[in-house]
Every structure is written in structure tokens, then in C-alpha cells.
Amino acid sequence: MTDGSLISPETSRTAAVRRGFRAALHATEIDTRLMGMLGALAIIWIGFHFWTGGTFLTPRNLWNLSVQTATVAIMATGMVLIIVSRNIDLSVGSVLGAVGMAMAMLQREILPEWIGYDHWAMWIIALAAGLLLGALIGGLHGFIIAYVGVPSFIVTLGGLLVWRGVAWWQASGQTIAPMDKTFQLLGGGSRGNIGGFWSWIVGAVACGLILLLLVNGRRQRGKFGLRLRPVWADIVLGALYCGVVLGAIGYLNRYFLPERVAAARGGGNIPFGLANPVLILIGVTLVMTFIATRLRFGRYVFAIGGNPEAAELGGIKTRWVVMKAFILMGVLVAIAAAVQTARLNAAVSGLGQSAELYVIAAAVIGGTSLAGGVGTITGAVLGALVMQSLQSGMVLVGVEAPIQDVAAGIVLVFAVALDSILKRRPK
């Protein structure tokens, strides 16, 4: 071919380098999708940092961002499984309102008559009741969807109306505030965090777990004689993950308590450390990832999304699996409701309004396919972080609320469009 001689040595060398880079990337088995999202997040963060004149990437703002992301991200982890199973849940915002209001009523109006205000067990009882209520509501939705056969779009659209009404009806539209002192800790704030020292401990434990998983993975694959990642790839990955975790903790730990609060605790620079909502989010993400990838239930959810008929023929009780997914969603909404009411220190009848849109958007931006069968938990959490970063950045810049919605909507459609264009391109 004459074309061969036309390629200059430079281009073929860069092509070789690129190929080498791709091969290296492939060897680490890193999800390129996830990398793309992290890249997008970096662009958003750096962009807003300059646009806001250097306030976006401060420890204070990132700390706030981490807390604000928690509620949407917690719900998005459940929404992934719902969407993967070829369903949708439009009711999560309203259920959050109804469950949040119920937990607020319980601790302000009902329980104090028995155990008094600010009892140590107050938050436990209120939270447990909320989780139960969330599970029941999710179970009801799931039952109607799976066993009666009404499409999830319709059932949860009805739920969106019903539970918003129930949220109002419980307190006749009144605002219930403040929350019990023990309950408030679930929402973060100056007391609802674990401080600098324990944040480092969490970071150290996370690093330990990362290394353990990598080593264990190698050993297991070796034992079964399966293909191993190159050792260098594992070392690079381990160092990278640990570096990111410890770096994030170190940076967030530079956000200190206000002087007045710090003075009461001995003065000086006392770091907030990780906020309780963030810890809850980390826990939820780990548990949900475990459920989605290591348990039969998770495997079945994906199989149903990929081919419902094959799942049925494989002997899977598909209806029960779908119902369980909705129960799980209800529980996660209840956790988010607890965090949200505790953070606001109040329950209002509009609590969680239009949260469903942000939750679905987070899952979809995070790579969940509305056609079913595809999605990851970490992707959804990152998606929530992207959405929240945009919103938070625009607030800092001073963009008006309606324009924020315009931007969020455009980003959502753009992200999904980009994804489908990239997917269509031959590999």
C-alpha cells in the first residue's frame, strides 16, 4: 500500500504510545466509564474553582458538598437496582417527605410522652420506625408492580401524589421542628461528625480494606488458575486508591470548627472530620455494592434487566426479586429521610420535593441504562456528586435557581447523549 509511506514516523510513534497507554489501562482493568466520570467531575470542579475566584475547592466547600450529596446519593444507589430491573421509582421524593414527617412526628409529638425529650434511645426508635415504614411503603409498591402487574411508572406516579399528600396530612401542613438532639447528629453539623482523628482512622481502615481486597483477589484467582493482572498494575492501583482516600481525608480535615465552638472544646484548630451523613453514605455504598455484585439477589436483578424471560426460565422467582428491590429502595429512602430531616433540623410537608428527578438523573449520569440490565452503584454515587457539584457551584457563582434547573437539565441530556454516541462507535 502506498498509504503506508505517507505516515510520518512521529504519528506512528504517537499511535504506538497511545496503544501502549491503552494496553496499560486495559491491564489495570479500570472501568473506562468511571474514569470518564472522574474526568468530568475534575473539569466541573476546576472550572467552578476559577469561576468562583477560588472558593469552590476549599476544604469548607468540599465538606459541605460531601454532606449535600449524601441524601441524593443514598437514594441513587437503590434507584440503580430499580432501573436495572427495568423499573422506575418516581415516588422517592414524596416517600422521603412522608417518612421524614413520620419520624419527626414520632420524636416531637408521640415518643416524648413516654420517654421525654432528648432520650438517648430517641434517634434509634425514630430511625427504626422510619426504616420499617420505608420498607412497608416500598413493599406495597413492589407488590402492586410485581404481583398485580401494574407498570412501575404508574404505581410510583400514584405514589408520588399519595405520599406527598400523606406528608402534608400527618401534621396538617405544619413544620415540625426542631428535631431531637440525638436525632440531629444523623444530619452532620458541628456535632454530627467524627472529628479529625477518627477520620484518619476511617481512612486507614479503608486503605487496609483496599489492599486486602487486591491481595485476596490475586490469591483467589491464582488458586483457581485464572488470568492474573500484572503485579505492577495491582501495586499502582493500590497506591492510587489509598492516595486518593488519604488525600481526601487530609484535605477535608483542614475544615475547622468555628472559633466560638472550638473555644468551648479547648480552642485551636479542631477539624470537623467526616460528617455522619457522609459516613452513612460510605456504608450504604459498600453494602449496596456488595448486594449488587456478590449476592444472588443482585445477580438476579441484573439478569431480569438483561432478559426477564431467561431469568424466569432459569428458575428465578422474578416477582419476588422485583418486590425485594422496591423494599430495599424504601429502606434507602427512609435513611435519606432521616439524614435530610436531621440536617434541616425540621420536617416540612414539601420535604424531598422533586428529589426523584435528581435521584434518577444521578443514576443515569452514573451509567445506569433506562433499558435495564446496566448500572453500577459507585457510578450512581459519582453521578450524584456531579449533579450536586453543578448545583453547589452555580449557587456559589450566584446563578438564579430557575437557571440552575436549566443547566442541570441540559447536563443530564448531554451526558446521556454523549454516552449513547460513544457506545454506538465501533470499538
Add this chain to the structure above:
Amino acid sequence: MTLTTEASRGVPLVEMRDIRVAFGGVHAVDGVTVDLYPGEVLGLVGGNGAGKTTLIKTLSGAHKADSGEIYINGERAVIETPRDAKKYNIETIYQTLALAENIDAPANMFLGREVLTRWNTLDDRAMEQAARHVMGRLNPMFQNLRTAVRSLSGGQRQSVAIARAVHFNARILIMDEPTAALGPAETAQVHNLINQLKAEGIGIFLISHDIHGVFDLADRISVMLQGKLVGTVNRREVTKDEVLGMIIIGKLPGTATKTELAELH
């Protein structure tokens, strides 16, 4: 037509008696009786909509029969779900293959019957290893087991579906158009496999449009037409034309007139 050899072969592996299935007012399967012996391939043939697949779905648990009885080794069996069928070691390779395209080959092979660790979590590595073991026998060229089924070739998908049946030690194997999507080399491979499984004493229902393939493999041939059983014949005692006559005009060998047979061509 009665088969003299039946009595000497003892109890059939499967006996389906007077099976009926109706969709609305349409009798998809209308009082069909067939049986299958160990180490035998029974070809089940007929035109489109003859009711072959529906009949066999009542045995694999994918569809409940409206009436009729199924006997496995002479004992009455109740099969209402795919789980029930698997209890009787009935494995099915569906025409659609019934694979979830978004998960990998081992996950599909073990779908609904996953190997678990002692903590009740999925033992993906054990499943991958088992899949490699079976695949080494069925399709040694197929190595990239951990990719989603979506990106596999037709032949590879087929071997995943077959591997599922083979791994779980089927005693009764239902193959619905197992070679419809395959090229000549892969078809030959499946034919070899059928003969191999037959030699191991497995009873096989082979559903096919391809009368030549059926003639190569089957010991007996049951023909269905419009939901009814036309008849069951010994492959050695009939010609392809006679079977074609059964499929198209529903006449048993020897009963069709010369002009009717001539019209077939």
C-alpha cells in the same frame, strides 16, 4: 403405527400423555402423547405453529399444560415451573437460548443455580472454573468467558446454552432448534455432541425444522400438525418423503396416495 421394539425397552424415561394447551380458543397442543427412552433421540418435527415448542414447554416448566399427565421413569411428575423441571434433571436449550446478554457466560450457565461460598455470597471463581471445564469439552476455542454474552458470536452463545444443560447432568435434554443459528462447522459440532450425550444414556427431544438433520440424528420421529400428533415412526422404516407427507398433509406412511405425494414436490 405401533413400534414392536417398545416393550423390550422397559419403562420410558419420559411419557407425556394426552397433553392439551389452549391459548384463548386456539388449541396449540391438542391431546398429544409422546414418549422418550434413555439413550434415544426423538425428533419432534412439524411446520410453523404445529405446537412443537408449546408441547415441549409443558415438559420444561415454561408453560403449564391445561390437561394431560407427565410420567418420569414411570412415576407421575408435576411440572409447573422451570424449577420443578430441573428437579427431574430435565434441561432445556431454548430456541431463543434464554441468555441474559448483560452478564457473562458463567453467570448465565449458573443462572438460578449459583455456586455459593460458605458465606452465601456468589462464588464467581468456582463458577468460572466449572464453566472453563465444560467449555473445554464443548468449544475449546471459546476462552474469553468473562465478557458479557452480548459481545459473543452465535456459536459461542449456543455453546453457553448447551454448557448449562451439560454441566447440570441432564438426564432428559430438550433441544429446540439447536442449530438454527449456526454455521456448518458449528452444526457438525452440535451433532457430534448429541451423539456423545446419547451414548451416555441421556434421552433427547430434538425439535427441528431441518428434516435432514433430524434424519441424521433421531431414532424415532414424532410429527405434529396443527396441534395434533400425526404419528411417531421409526426413522429406519421411513423415507424423508414419507415424513414430509406427514408434516404437510398429515398422512401416515402408506396412507397417502401417489398424487398427494407427487404434489409435495
